[in-house]
Amino acid sequence: VIIDSTTSWYGPCRDIALVFAEYAKKFPGAILLKVDVDKLKDVAEAYNVEAMPTSLFSKGR
Secondary structure (H helix, E strand, O other): OEEEEEOOOOHHHHHHHHHHHHHHHHOOOOOEEEEEOOOOHHHHHHOOOOOOOEEEEOOOO
């Protein structure tokens, strides 16, 4: 699982969105999630996201 913590108004977040689109094509078995930190502040706080863009990776067993 790859989580992209992002905002709609910040340029680097828009740039990394292009990278995530490529990841989705390259890794079809991965789960890619986008979290808009302006809309989901509680999720950002739960994962200690303090800067954008922030990518979080989690590997299940």
